[in-house]
Amino acid sequence: MSACMMQCRQLRYNSILPGYVSLASRNSSLRFFFSGHRHHRLMADELLASSLGRGMRRVRMMGGGPRTYPGGVTKWEWKRLNEQKKQQWEQAKRIRERQVFEQKQPLGLTAGGPKKEQDHRIPAWGLDPQMKAATEHSRIANGHPEIDTQGFKFRKLGSEHSHRRYPGTTGIEAKLHVPTFSSSEFNGTDGGLPTVQGQRYNDFRMSNRQFSPTSKVAWASSIPKDMRNFSASAVGERAADLDTVDARRLQNDRISSKSDALKRISSRTGPLRTNLGRLQIDDVNSSVKTKVEYSDDSEDDSYGPTTVSSNTKSYSQSSHLSQSRFDGFKLSALSIRALHEVLGYETMTIVQEATLPIILQGKDVLAKAKTGTGKTIAFLLPAIEKVLQGSGNSLARQKPIEVLVICPARELAMQAASEATTLMKYHKGLGVQVVIGGTSMPAESTKFKTLPCQVLVATPGRLLDHMEKTPEFANRLKGLKVLVLDEADRLLDMGFRNSLLSILKALPKERQTLLFSATIPKEVHGMSKIALKPDHMFIDTVGQEDETHALVKQQYLIASQEKILPVIYSLLQQHIAEEPAYKVLVFCTTANITAFMASLYTKLGFNTREIHSRKTQSYRTRVSDEFRKSKGGIIMFTSDVSARGVDYPDVTFVLQIGLPSGREQYIHRLGRTGRAGKEGEGMLLLLPWEKPFLKKVQDLSIEAVTTPEISSTLYHQISSALSKVGDPKIQERAYQSWLGYYTSCQLDMDKRTIVQLAAQFSTSIGLDEPPILPRNTIRKMGLNGVL
Numbered sequence: 001m002s003a004c005m006m007q008c009r010q011l012r013y014n015s016i017l018p019g020y021v022s023l024a025s026r027n028s029s030l031r032f033f034f035s036g037h038r039h040h041r042l043m044a045d046e047l048l049a050s051s052l053g054r055g056m057r058r059v060r061m062m063g064g065g066p067r068t069y070p071g072g073v074t075k076w077e078w079k080r081l082n083e084q085k086k087q088q089w090e091q092a093k094r095i096r097e098r099q100v101f102e103q104k105q106p107l108g109l110t111a112g113g114p115k116k117e118q119d120h121r122i123p124a125w126g127l128d129p130q131m132k133a134a135t136e137h138s139r140i141a142n143g144h145p146e147i148d149t150q151g152f153k154f155r156k157l158g159s160e161h162s163h164r165r166y167p168g169t170t171g172i173e174a175k176l177h178v179p180t181f182s183s184s185e186f187n188g189t190d191g192g193l194p195t196v197q198g199q200r201y202n203d204f205r206m207s208n209r210q211f212s213p214t215s216k217v218a219w220a221s222s223i224p225k226d227m228r229n230f231s232a233s234a235v236g237e238r239a240a241d242l243d244t245v246d247a248r249r250l251q252n253d254r255i256s257s258k259s260d261a262l263k264r265i266s267s268r269t270g271p272l273r274t275n276l277g278r279l280q281i282d283d284v285n286s287s288v289k290t291k292v293e294y295s296d297d298s299e300d301d302s303y304g305p306t307t308v309s310s311n312t313k314s315y316s317q318s319s320h321l322s323q324s325r326f327d328g329f330k331l332s333a334l335s336i337r338a339l340h341e342v343l344g345y346e347t348m349t350i351v352q353e354a355t356l357p358i359i360l361q362g363k364d365v366l367a368k369a370k371t372g373t374g375k376t377i378a379f380l381l382p383a384i385e386k387v388l389q390g391s392g393n394s395l396a397r398q399k400p401i402e403v404l405v406i407c408p409a410r411e412l413a414m415q416a417a418s419e420a421t422t423l424m425k426y427h428k429g430l431g432v433q434v435v436i437g438g439t440s441m442p443a444e445s446t447k448f449k450t451l452p453c454q455v456l457v458a459t460p461g462r463l464l465d466h467m468e469k470t471p472e473f474a475n476r477l478k479g480l481k482v483l484v485l486d487e488a489d490r491l492l493d494m495g496f497r498n499s500l501l502s503i504l505k506a507l508p509k510e511r512q513t514l515l516f517s518a519t520i521p522k523e524v525h526g527m528s529k530i531a532l533k534p535d536h537m538f539i540d541t542v543g544q545e546d547e548t549h550a551l552v553k554q555q556y557l558i559a560s561q562e563k564i565l566p567v568i569y570s571l572l573q574q575h576i577a578e579e580p581a582y583k584v585l586v587f588c589t590t591a592n593i594t595a596f597m598a599s600l601y602t603k604l605g606f607n608t609r610e611i612h613s614r615k616t617q618s619y620r621t622r623v624s625d626e627f628r629k630s631k632g633g634i635i636m637f638t639s640d641v642s643a644r645g646v647d648y649p650d651v652t653f654v655l656q657i658g659l660p661s662g663r664e665q666y667i668h669r670l671g672r673t674g675r676a677g678k679e680g681e682g683m684l685l686l687l688p689w690e691k692p693f694l695k696k697v698q699d700l701s702i703e704a705v706t707t708p709e710i711s712s713t714l715y716h717q718i719s720s721a722l723s724k725v726g727d728p729k730i731q732e733r734a735y736q737s738w739l740g741y742y743t744s745c746q747l748d749m750d751k752r753t754i755v756q757l758a759a760q761f762s763t764s765i766g767l768d769e770p771p772i773l774p775r776n777t778i779r780k781m782g783l784n785g786v787l
């Protein structure tokens with residue numbers, strides 16, 4: 001039997017069929033093998049017909065014959081369709097994830113879906129710090145984003161923002177398998193918080209009178225956890241009021257008597273308070289000598305952070321600068337040269353003055369200072385000193401990474417890297433590199449291998465990627481001397497927790513760690529112990545003062561849904577009229593709403609830019625640079641990608657539309673104006689039902705303003721602009737993400753009401769009716785049966 005096997009690939013059957021037929025007629029037994037391609041199937045049919053016509057006795061199709069797939073497509077077409085579908089599905093998933101993270105709400109909408117409906121109830125403005133802590137362990141803690149934060153990507157294990165799955169777990173269970181530190185790595189048994197048993201109370205060095213109202217925040221944060229209830233209740237009280245604290249509560253706190261409690265608090269805080277506000281040039285050395293006392297003499301090393309409250313009263317509220325000069329400190333002459341010649345700075349800001357001597361001593365530091373007061377230089381300058389103390393200026397490329405700065409957002413990382421580059425301008429042979437998501441990883445790896453990198457600035461996801469995939473990366477981190485967590489509270493919250501834990505685990509324990517932020521909510525003190533040594537210093541330059549700047553005028557306005565768009569228009573117009581060099585940041589709740597707002601107000605004639613996580617990194621970098629350099633006459637619509645740390649000089653007005661994701665976010669967004677001692681204006685625009693948020697910020701000086709008059713012409717103008725927005729998808733996406741955002745906020749209203757409000761929103765943005773959402777989306781939003 002002769003056999004002929006042929007494999008046909010992409011051949012034009014008309015030209016070769018006759019050859020096949022003649023081949024078939026010359027062989028008694030012949031087999032043809034065809035691919036499943038449509039052309040080949042046709043050819044097989046044809047061959048069958050022709051062969052039969054030429055007297056072939058037995059011709060049959062084997063292997064099931066030509067396959068058919070739904071819609072009459074071939075196997076390959078069917079496969080391709082399926083691949084396309086899968087890609088679309090994954091893209092939608094990525095977008096969804098990005099939105100969730102941008103909204104700073106990392107609950108149940110991720111892989112595996114929510115287990116219960118309440119998983120969707122993501123604390124946002126209604127978030128109580130205690131609740132946050134309580135829900136901490138029930139959340140999906142994934143390798144979250146530089147929140148956008150930005151350009152979030154849903155990727156496999158080890159990749160940036162990875163949602164880690166572990167064998168045999170669901171996405172939700174996976175969090176339980178995230179590497180954690182053993183309790184031996186901490187002091188105490190309650191998650192790293194210091195224990196009180198065995199602590200010496202006889203070291204009573206501070207009388208009640210020494211509790212000053214200006215230091216209450218710092219004071220409260222320095223108290224061990226098992227005294228927190230007590231301290232939290234007392235934090236708003238003067239120390240003298242402590243005697244009135246309920247004895248039962250003291251008992252609950254396992255404190256045997258009130259006087260014991262006082263002694264314990266005093267023994268922790270009393271000797272540690274130092275007036276750094278008055279630190280003078282000559283004090284530098286003495287500040288080392290007469291270093292702030294901490295409980296080195298304690299037999300129990302489980303004490304909490306040492307608290308240093310900069311005496312903010314020493315400075316005028318309007319001044320962010322201290323009287324100390326950089327050249328009065330023991331710093332490298334080349335760094336000081338860069339400060340003077342390139343940046344033009346002579347004197348230090350308050351936070352720089354307060355933290356520099358302590359960081360130079362080698363202590364771990366948790367520092368709180370208002371927005372725009374120079375925290376970046378406060379940590380970079382002493383960190384660079386550490387590099388200089390060690391490796392010197394040699395050109396070796398494979399030297400360890402000595403300083404690692406982790407930032408929660410890409411723009412922020414680039415900014416910190418650029419500031420470090422400036423400070424190191426005259427240090428030959430030292431290099432700064434930045435690794436952030438949304439850029440080419442191989443390019444980063446090549447740069448890393450070929451150029452010096454003593455200082456590395458990174459976002460958590462990309463850093464983890466490199467640690468896992470780039471050869472030598474993790475090794476070079478073994479020589480790390482200083483770790484900085486910029487925007488510490490953001491990095492320590494649930495969104496980044498897992499990534500951060502994995503990173504910390506891989507870093508050497510013998511390092512100095514610095515945590516900086518403008519807001520340090522109470523729960524961060526507990527979390528900070530993951531990264532900091534137990535005897536770290538908490539340096540609070542804000543104290544009892546308002547966390548916002550006195551020079552920034554803060555207002556809020558409540559307007560109904562149908563008035564929101566005209567009100568925004570009026571507010572912008574009004575500001576432009578008052579401030580010809582206007583430079584405005586408009587914060588929106590989600591990326592899609594930002595995109596919608598930007599396109600609408602562009603149509604209305606404003607000079608706008610937009611920046612959010614749905615834009616590519618190169619676009620974001622370009623727009624961000626443009627806005628930074630702009631001398632005015634520009635309005636940038638942004639999501640929370642610009643909320644923290646980003647230093648845009650001379651922003652004249654910050655407008656926040658809708659519910660901020662929390663009190664901290666409000667403060668950080670507002671902090672984009674009034675930087676470096678300048679003036680600024682902020683406006684929070686809320687819908688009537690969003691008003692309860694104001695309770696969260698009631699201690700800040702925010703004035704109410706009334707809704708401006710809106711003419712019928714303006715209404716007409718807006719509705720005509722809405723019709724010109726162009727792509728109706730922009731509005732539809734805005735609606736969907738509005739619904740996603742508010743269903744994930746912990747609002748005091750049922751889902752039906754939220755859906756009704758969403759319908760109002762859709763009308764206000766020019767949709768005839770609310771778009772129909774995919775079933776999966778509805779399910780993920782927890783709106784099954786409601787939508």
Ligand SMILES: Nc1ncnc2c1ncn2[C@@H]1O[C@H](COP(=O)(O)OP(=O)(O)OP(=O)(O)O)[C@@H](O)[C@H]1O
Pocket residue numbers: 345346347348349352369370371372373374375376377517518644645646647649671675676
């Ligand atoms: N010693 C100084 N003298 C004058 N200007 C300074 C000094 N240090 C920092 N600045 C400037 O102050 C501005 C704010 O600094 P930076 O961005 O570090 O603030 P920040 O406290 O980190 O703010 P945020 O909390 O928003 O992150 C920058 O433009 C910076 O260049």
